[in-house]
Amino acid sequence: MDAARRIAVLGAGSWGTALAIVLAQNGHPVALWARDAGLAARSAADRVNARYLPDCPFPEGLDITADLPAACRAAEQIWLALPTKSLAPFLETQARHWSPNALIVNAAKGFEPGTGRFISQLVADHCPAAGFAVISGPTFAHEVATGKPSAITVASADLASAEVVAATLRNARLRTYPTADVVGVELAGGLKNVLAIAAGVADGFGFGANARAALITRGLAELMRLGAALGAQASTFMGLAGVGDLVLTCTDDQSRNRRFGLKLAQGYRTEEAVAAIGQAVEGIGATAEGARLAARFGVDMPIVHAVHQVLYDGVPAREAVSLLLAREPRHHED
Structure with missing residues (x-):
């Protein structure tokens, strides 16, 4: 010790x-x-x-x-x-x-x-x-x-x-x-909660394990693109602070952000879902800041954008996630 x-x-x-x-x-x-x-x-x-x-x-x-x-x-x-x-x-x-x-x-x-x-x-x-x-x-x-x-x-x-x-x-x-790699660890830790909300919404609508795996994989790609723009190390996103935390938060119901997404899929409004969970849901604020960072650095982050549409633009959760999953990639695993 x-x-x-x-x-x-x-x-x-x-x-x-x-x-x-x-x-x-x-x-x-x-x-x-x-x-x-x-x-x-x-x-x-x-x-x-x-x-x-x-x-x-x-x-x-x-x-x-x-x-x-x-x-x-x-x-x-x-x-x-x-x-x-x-x-x-x-x-x-x-x-x-x-x-x-x-x-x-x-x-x-x-x-x-x-x-x-x-x-x-x-x-x-x-x-x-x-x-x-x-x-x-x-x-x-x-x-x-x-x-x-x-x-x-x-x-x-x-x-x-x-x-x-x-x-x-x-x-x-x-x-x-x-x-x-402070930047990589902070970036991954903040934005994985946004991706967990998306995973919770998709699971809440019964989209299945395939859709969840696709969201996690494409979400990791988004994190790595933004990380590269901010000077983070790619290896950070493939480690505990990146893919490790992302998989955990997107797949287990101990995650408040995932449970928040599930509530959205059940028709709860944001305030109702937070009240039902009873603790801070960091992914809500992180969604706004993730969208802000993506715009500032010119990085395409469609999952973050979709969650932002639901939380801040009034787009129905089913519509946003369905459009996201149907989105054609512009290049490999975009």
Whole structure:
């Protein structure tokens, strides 16, 4: 195990809680911050986050609190597990209070609403002296928290920082793989949720396994085209952060974005589907930013465009997905 490091995990949803559990099991003192003071108090008393992971008790070394300054005080690593739509204002008000030597680790997937900026860019704006890493990969929170075998990619422009974070998280059941391709990992992590919505819609209409496989394959091609335009490494999209996370999110109903697509196929409106799921659906905002990035870089992304039509242009889901699946490729696997 790596040397013990004082860690703050900000965000006590299912993913933040799962990460805090693993990090504490690895021997690191962890402060898990919850925005909801009531949730923090109940979880501290019961030693479990009953709202999100009711069968995953807290290990020794994990404390939960609603006191943000206390959670971040003397933290060597600050892990961000908050909805991406709230990260920019959160960083603007809070980051100035953090140690300039802290290593910031982004565990969220998505982009800044309205700009399409990556979370790495937001952190650089508000914590210019801090190190930065991002984690991504095929990892459902409950499976990670319960110790099922999993693997994850850790990216940082400073490969030494990626190695530090990878060692902090790694154990016998969770494998970690460092890389320097921050852009590729962030792009794949954000846009795979859009493709999962499309897969959920297609499955909800009973289009079958063939259609799902076609969407995944063509969706991967879209990710790689945009990645190439942004300077990402092609190998990233063929690894855990790319095809690994894409397959997981598009095929398993633990995925909130896939379940959201299923709800759309059942006739739910966007707000109704989100309410039924009861947690953030990152793919909704990522759809708008993915379309924005595609237009900015002149990249053809028909699946992202189809999901955007459904969520933002009022096109019926069946019509959008049917037209997409009937689309003639302009070249191999377009």
